[in-house]
Amino acid sequence: MSALVTLTGVSKTFENGTRALAGVDLSVNAGEFVSLVGPSGCGKSTVLRLIAGLIQPDDGAVAFPGGRPEIGFVFQEPTLMPWARTLDNVRLPLDLVGMDRARANERAARALTSLGLAGFERAFPRELSGGMRMRVSVARAIAAEPKLLLMDEPFAALDEFTRQALNDDLLKLWDDEQLTVLFVTHSVYESAYLSSRVAVMTPRPGRIAADVALSSPRGRDSGYRLTPEFSAAAGQITTSLRGFIGRTSSARH
Amino acid sequence: MLGIAVLSCWEALVRIENIPAYVLPAPTAIWSAFADNFASLMASMWTTLRITVEAFVLAVALGVALAVLFSQSRTIETALYPYAVMLQVTPIVAIAPLVLIWVGFERIHLALLILAWLVAFFPILSNTTLGLRSANHDLIDLFRLHRASRWQILIRLQLPTALPYLLGAMKVSGGLALIGAVVAEFVAGSGTATGLAWRIVEAGNRLQIAKMFAALGLLSALGISIFFLLSLLEWALLHLWHESALKKQT
Numbered sequence: 001m002s003a004l005v006t007l008t009g010v011s012k013t014f015e016n017g018t019r020a021l022a023g024v025d026l027s028v029n030a031g032e033f034v035s036l037v038g039p040s041g042c043g044k045s046t047v048l049r050l051i052a053g054l055i056q057p058d059d060g061a062v063a064f065p066g067g068r069p070e071i072g073f074v075f076q077e078p079t080l081m082p083w084a085r086t087l088d089n090v091r092l093p094l095d096l097v098g099m100d101r102a103r104a105n106e107r108a109a110r111a112l113t114s115l116g117l118a119g120f121e122r123a124f125p126r127e128l129s130g131g132m133r134m135r136v137s138v139a140r141a142i143a144a145e146p147k148l149l150l151m152d153e154p155f156a157a158l159d160e161f162t163r164q165a166l167n168d169d170l171l172k173l174w175d176d177e178q179l180t181v182l183f184v185t186h187s188v189y190e191s192a193y194l195s196s197r198v199a200v201m202t203p204r205p206g207r208i209a210a211d212v213a214l215s216s217p218r219g220r221d222s223g224y225r226l227t228p229e230f231s232a233a234a235g236q237i238t239t240s241l242r243g244f245i246g247r248t249s250s251a252r253h
Numbered sequence: 254m255l256g257i258a259v260l261s262c263w264e265a266l267v268r269i270e271n272i273p274a275y276v277l278p279a280p281t282a283i284w285s286a287f288a289d290n291f292a293s294l295m296a297s298m299w300t301t302l303r304i305t306v307e308a309f310v311l312a313v314a315l316g317v318a319l320a321v322l323f324s325q326s327r328t329i330e331t332a333l334y335p336y337a338v339m340l341q342v343t344p345i346v347a348i349a350p351l352v353l354i355w356v357g358f359e360r361i362h363l364a365l366l367i368l369a370w371l372v373a374f375f376p377i378l379s380n381t382t383l384g385l386r387s388a389n390h391d392l393i394d395l396f397r398l399h400r401a402s403r404w405q406i407l408i409r410l411q412l413p414t415a416l417p418y419l420l421g422a423m424k425v426s427g428g429l430a431l432i433g434a435v436v437a438e439f440v441a442g443s444g445t446a447t448g449l450a451w452r453i454v455e456a457g458n459r460l461q462i463a464k465m466f467a468a469l470g471l472l473s474a475l476g477i478s479i480f481f482l483l484s485l486l487e488w489a490l491l492h493l494w495h496e497s498a499l500k501k502q503t
Contacts, residue, residue, distance in 0.1 A: 049394075053398070093399045096401045097400075
């Protein structure tokens with residue numbers, strides 16, 4: 001398994017003096033589903049933004065051993081353009097690189113179908129429910145057929161049912177499209193369900209405290225949540241976090 | 254309904270109290286004055302309308318262009334904004350004679366245009382600048398992630414974001430352009446001016462109060478039409494997607 005992206009000794013301090021990250025080492029291999037788990041404010045989003053190239057590290061390096069892959073990004077909010085219809089929203093990454101309209105429309109429509117939204121191409125974001133808007137956001141992220149999908153707590157604002165449905169859809173996508181996913185969440189259970197590997201982060205300054213290997217999520221369905229293996233995995237992750245949770249409760253956010 | 258009721262009361266009041274025509278003409282008298290002077294009033298309305306529309310279009314064009322420039326460079330914005338504010342607070346009543354001298358008395362149309370533009374310009378600049386800066390930060394990051402050029406970010410993200418702000422400012426500027434055109438004409442003196450303002454002054458001087466009211470009525474009609482048209486434009490562009498134009502679900 002080759003590493004798709006590696007962070008070596010990455011540190012980042014923001015303008016207001018917050019030491020977001022200090023000496024973060026992380027590598028994500030091709031085909032993995034890695035979750036980044038940690039309490040709020042531990043720098044998980046910063047890691048994603050560093051990989052996406054939206055910010056630069058102060059120290060250390062972000063490297064792509066096989067060359068910079070096509071990256072898709074899903075934010076915590078659906079972040080759709082409210083003035084554009086669903087298909088136009090999904091087509092955005094393709095429009096930005098100048099793909100011809102017909103081909104781009106086809107790709108976008110396919111992405112929508114894979115997220116179960118066939119038939120909603122002409123809808124405006126305002127007309128969709130929160131869960132549907134998040135699906136459009138994911139469809140947009142995969143429209144450009146990325147190798148690496150970065151997701152920043154995408155399902156945090158959704159209700160349990162929608163969240164679980166999207167978890168399953170995401171796993172199916174990961175399997176069908178052979179994606180590599182780096183998934184940020186503060187839910188231990190979500191990370192245990194979705195991942196083949198969980199990197200536990202601790203805050204102020206952010207660093208990787210533990211790296212928990214799990215079994216492959218291929219073929220998992222909602223029944224998995226009731227298995228002992230799932231409980232054990234969740235327990236393992238929680239234990240890694242436990243030593244650090246006490247520290248955060250007294251800290252200023 | 255309300256208008257008809259008001260007009261009826263007005264008519265009744267004038268007749269019952271026998272109010273002289275030069276104090277408050279009855280609606281019927283105003284209508285006669287309008288019919289009698291139809292051609293000249295319409296010609297004047299056209300002149301005023303022309304200046305208003307030209308000033309408005311210029312205000313939107315320059316306002317948006319400058320706002321785009323401001324959005325691209327904070328330095329330019331900080332440098333030029335004070336001058337824009339100066340333009341806003343300068344009363345055209347005071348500088349109208351000056352503008353006329355600079356532009357030349359033969360080009361009074363241009364002078365009136367400049368003065369009307371001066372009044373209408375600032376809301377467009379201020380609102381559009383705000384709108385351009387209001388683009389969703391995560392969306393900007395998404396555009397940057399996909400290596401969008403500044404131009405793409407401007408056209409596909411910033412301008413659509415600014416549209417509701419711009420449309421709101423346009424409704425204000427439309428009326429201001431009209432006021433500017435009228436006030437400019439009042440102050441720039443009569444002479445070769447032939448707009449509605451001139452008709453109002455002329456009628457006033459000749460104690461043709463009914464005709465004066467007719468001209469004022471036309472002015473109001475112009476103002477209402479402009480506002481209505483711009484509101485229609487706003488509805489047309491926003492009703493499908495913007496919070497402001499959506500019907501509330503009951």
